[in-house]
Amino acid sequence: MTSSLRRYLPILDWGRSYDSAALTSDLVAAVIVTIMLIPQSLAYALLAGLPPEAGIYASIAPILLYAIFGTSRALAVGPVAVVSLLTASAIGEVAEQGTAGYAVAALTLAGLSGAFLLALGVFRLGFLANFLSHPVIAGFITASGILIATSQVKHLLGIEAGGHTLIEMVHGILSHLGEISWITVAIGGGATAFLFWVRKGLKPLLLRMGASPLLADIGAKAGPVAAVVVTTLVVWLLDLGAAGVAIVGEVPQSLPPLTMPGLSPEHLRQLALPAVLISIIGFVESISVAQTLAAKKRQRIDPDQELIGLGAANLGAAFTGGYPVTGGFSRSVVNFDAGAETPAAGAFTAAGLAIAAVALTPLVYYLPNATLAATIVVAVLSLVDFGILKRTWTYSRGDFAAVAATILLTLALGVEIGVASGVVLSIALHLFKTSRPHVAEVGLVPGTHHFRNINRHDVTTDPSVVTLRIDESLYFVNARFLEDLILARAAETEELRHVVLMCSAVNEIDFSALESLEETNRRLGDMGIELHLSEVKGPVMDRLKTCHFLQDLTGRVFLSQYDAWRALARAEAERGAAAE
């Protein structure tokens, strides 16, 4: 009981050794992360098409719940760019942005995603996330970065435009170009340029000025806060809101409210698939970050427990006015670098954000949307990595095809179709690769007991015996290939009397492959040729013994290939050797 409680509540582990040193580290980290999270949360809510407070609310309860159920000591859970984009895309299908229905759909999506993650965790199905190959994830993240940056151009230009695919967005922007607000362009452009400089130039500058690496890093990370403060002051002082600059406006001064996700069957049906997609992509992002950070301190992450932690966090978001969340890369790294020792740092961050939600929201009234858009653009462009195309091209054309297709389809048809196609293509390419396994015809290396490929080595063969070494497990995708190959080989040589399949590399024979072997045995039998097996692995042999194949086999099963050779071809081979 206790150990199962501990499995589901990692807090019981780290909680009992908590001391004042850890408390100090966690508090420092929490202050730094809180300051960074305020503009980030507002910005990602904007990206998801939700009111700004949704971003803050989505960072409070989820962080607390993850602190109780999660296994990572440094992961910071909350809104992230890619999940915000996926949220906008999914709920844009069921409700109009800005309506109450839109916000409720976001809660529903978070609730579904939480329930799904929780179920995966309880049933220990975390391995399902592995069906996303790295090239697909890389392609998807790159394309998402481009889509997200493009989606923010309208805020930087001060125009209205929509669309979920690249073409729709570009078309929307072009058709509203006449409405550009040049003051907004100046603010957005200025903030973007500033933030790029902060990212590239400030840290080296601070280091050259003698700052410690940690301080230089925090200085660079504080860039968005500076941009927020300066542009808010400018808009307030010059009353630019009246001049047409879109601003955040009134944000309720309140702790996260208790909210209820919409549960209409229609909504649930429409949002179920997007919720699954968001959950899996969020999980993959989160676990990558968590494992990277944990490895640095030789800590372990339990993927199934992580699912439970993220599931609880998303359920928390659903009932407290948030939207789907996951472990974010930038916030977690800041948390880790700032010295967070335990998940308590997350709890303190949540408290900091709660204070901000109650006390600081009036301060962001004049914050221009263009500044938030600038922070998003600068953050996501660092996700864009076309280098993956070159790296996969050099290494493997199949992987390249998966990346390229994922990028193109995500840009052209939207995030959901893009990532789904990438997954299907990866699996299809894998099946294709294993559908034509390497099969070598082997012969005896003279003077040894070894058998080698007859095309590469000088080996002894016998025209009445063909030995084929199969370098792959046999299953339905390659079963017929092998059958065709054996029968084709058998039709070639008139003197052939024995076919030996050398199974040293066959880890599995599934039912389809078994039926194919039975058919091969039958057909070779019709041709007057015996089929033999050699070097069959133990587990494979155990399974073959449960069925009739071994009784029906026209030939025998040999423990070693050399035994097979001695029994079937020795006389011939010796005669051949004597004649040489």
Add this chain to the structure above:
Amino acid sequence: MTSSLRRYLPILDWGRSYDSAALTSDLVAAVIVTIMLIPQSLAYALLAGLPPEAGIYASIAPILLYAIFGTSRALAVGPVAVVSLLTASAIGEVAEQGTAGYAVAALTLAGLSGAFLLALGVFRLGFLANFLSHPVIAGFITASGILIATSQVKHLLGIEAGGHTLIEMVHGILSHLGEISWITVAIGGGATAFLFWVRKGLKPLLLRMGASPLLADIGAKAGPVAAVVVTTLVVWLLDLGAAGVAIVGEVPQSLPPLTMPGLSPEHLRQLALPAVLISIIGFVESISVAQTLAAKKRQRIDPDQELIGLGAANLGAAFTGGYPVTGGFSRSVVNFDAGAETPAAGAFTAAGLAIAAVALTPLVYYLPNATLAATIVVAVLSLVDFGILKRTWTYSRGDFAAVAATILLTLALGVEIGVASGVVLSIALHLFKTSRPHVAEVGLVPGTHHFRNINRHDVTTDPSVVTLRIDESLYFVNARFLEDLILARAAETEELRHVVLMCSAVNEIDFSALESLEETNRRLGDMGIELHLSEVKGPVMDRLKTCHFLQDLTGRVFLSQYDAWRALARAEAERGAAAE
């Protein structure tokens, strides 16, 4: 040029050695097959919901075209039960049975299917059919047999009823039970009982009476013709058509007409997916039959050329009033047993059917639908094989799950969803099996150069070196599993300094697995542990050399595991051995 012509026109091969002996054999086979095909073609048209002549037309041009392009010498192409059912299910979605639109949709479906098969053949993509595992095919055929038999119950009872799933059909039958025509039941029941007796009892009886096996076989196969003749006479003589027995009625006396498939984008879109499904299932059925028969004469079937042959046959059906066709099991076996030597037998059969279409159609005016239904029921019930459940259960639970799901889903949700789910499930089960590859921690067998599993053998180990032997290719589905496993193992032992991956069974490392290895290398590096590889296969090594992995590797690549052991642990091991 000539050889590529020959590849696409197998008729050039067998045509030049054609002689009068082959001619005689082919003619005899054609007469027997023609007699059998007349009732069968009418029956399958009924099953597809099409007018009876469509079944005959679908047997004429397709047979001729297959004779030119196909590679099997005995395959008989035309309507078959499963494809007829799939046709009814697909075109039932787009048009009302009995309307002109329904027949046009059948032509469109044949045209799409023909084009798809042709494309697969030209691009040599025949291997795609392998994605259907044997258990899925077996489950699908069994469920289809039940569905087909159930769909004919209405004809045997003389009632109107519809539905594409088992529940719909049973519900339809039950709600029309009040309208039963008892004369129809008598005819249908009598024909069914007679045909079952013919199948089980007639052949042994004929053999006991001294008939030759061939004659006994032909006698048994002629059963349906006898049932047709007798029941037609009874209906005609007693004028049972007026008494409410549904009859075939007027069938146009004509050669196959020239027809044009519907090409509206809406139709094409709706029928594209069913056409793909019909093509693949038809191809799988056809190639199985063709290969079984070819093996008996040591002939070869070229799967890609078969696709071209079947594609041409379906295009032929589309333009001559037919519907989707494929190589049928029963007709091909009859053709083979009756002595067909070359595809010319098919051409003669086509001529026979053409004569029948022109001259004999008035004779089937009084043929009761119940008799045709009886021939279908008796034929398809032989396809039903629940034994596959038991066989797969004994051999492999994964394969059993695939069969059971395919049967249940086909019966409950219809043929298309059933077979699609079966395919997805088979692939998912395969991915799941390879997602947790067997990994053994190995140690040195004292006094040898061999390494064996430390849990099974008494081997020498060293606490500072862990060697893991990986028994599977590394790709995205299992990449993270291995990463987790290595890191978990590394976190266990404090003294650990070296991890060696023994790659003798790794046939491939894809890009995801490469990135996982890079990440593992980095994380182990953070823990102060070196990562080494041993026994990497040539092609895998070639690929690794194209990227940075080998430069970044903290450890080394050893040609043999023994080299690795000597370099990393020998001193330790010797010290250990001396102390013992």
